[in-house]
Structures are given as structure tokens and as C-alpha cells.
Amino acid sequence: MTHCVNRPGRWKMTEESTVNVYSTNPGELPQTPIEAGSVDPDKLPWVDIGMDIFFKVVSCCNKTGRYVLISKYPPGTQIPPHRHSGQVTAITLQGSWKYLEQDFVSTKGCIAFETANSNHTLKVMDDSPEDMILLAIIEGSLITYDDEGNIWAIDDAQTHLQRYLVL
Numbered sequence: 001m002t003h004c005v006n007r008p009g010r011w012k013m014t015e016e017s018t019v020n021v022y023s024t025n026p027g028e029l030p031q032t033p034i035e036a037g038s039v040d041p042d043k044l045p046w047v048d049i050g051m052d053i054f055f056k057v058v059s060c061c062n063k064t065g066r067y068v069l070i071s072k073y074p075p076g077t078q079i080p081p082h083r084h085s086g087q088v089t090a091i092t093l094q095g096s097w098k099y100l101e102q103d104f105v106s107t108k109g110c111i112a113f114e115t116a117n118s119n120h121t122l123k124v125m126d127d128s129p130e131d132m133i134l135l136a137i138i139e140g141s142l143i144t145y146d147d148e149g150n151i152w153a154i155d156d157a158q159t160h161l162q163r164y165l166v167l
Helices: 157-166
Strands: 002-007 010-015 047-050 053-060 066-073 082-084 088-094 096-099 105-107 111-114 122-124 132-139 142-145 151-155
Touching: 047 157, 053 157, 066 157, 088 105, 096 132, 151 157
Parallel strands: none
Antiparallel strands: 002 010, 047 053, 053 066, 066 132, 082 142, 088 111, 088 132, 096 105, 096 122, 142 151
């Protein structure tokens, strides 16, 4: 079984043999083969994915499909309509944004929750005095649509990580 373990400033793949995560001994906590770690996102490079949009992959888990991204968008940016197959928790670190389909505006310090399979179109506020920076904890795949509603791209934890490492 291969696990992706995040380490400060680098990624490390580890091979683990079969691990019993259940115990028959009362009071004994289950063990996980994934190590705990800490990442300083300021030490991770920004990667340009086009349209002046940048991102960093902070964490990626093969087993659960959960990944953590920090993304940066200039004022006025609107990304294509999309949905996530799993839940998303998004924390606004800087700037402000909204979903065109919703009536809230998320500003610095706000936490937005997306239910699985909800469609939305992210729009950074035009009058934002600075870039919008968002930390997103994402479960499952990201399906992006073109203007006609056709699937344009499908991404997940692994494709985001691969793109990050290549770029």
C-alpha cells in the first residue's frame, strides 16, 4: 500500500505492508500507517495554472482522496462552473469572493461549506483591493464544465499533485 506523506518543503512516498488498523485489545487505539506532519505553506512555491491563477498543494492523501490546496486569484476572476464529488471546506485567507448561484460573499476569515455534488461558479469580487487567497480542503473529484455544460476537465488529488510537481 502506498501513502503520500507530506513533509516540510517536500513530498515522500512510503511503502507500507498490510497494517491492522483494528485492535482486539480494549482501550488500544487503532494505528494508522500515515505519519503526522507539518507544512509551512509559505515555503511552498506558487504554481501558475493560467489566467493569473496560482496554487499550492499543501497535502494529498491517496487513501481518502482528500487534498488541501491554497489558491490565489486576482480581483475580477471568474472560474468556469464546476462541482466536487465530495464535500469542500474553504477558508478565505485574503480578499473576497462569491458563488454566482448563491447570495453570500466570503471575506477574510470566513469559512464556506460546500455539499457534495453542488454546482457553482466562483467569482472573485471586482472591487477586491487585493488578490483573493483561499485554503480549500477538498474531498473527491473536481468536475469542470464549459459554457455549454459539457465536461471540460476532471481532476482529483492525484492530478492536482502531478500538475503541481510538474509545473
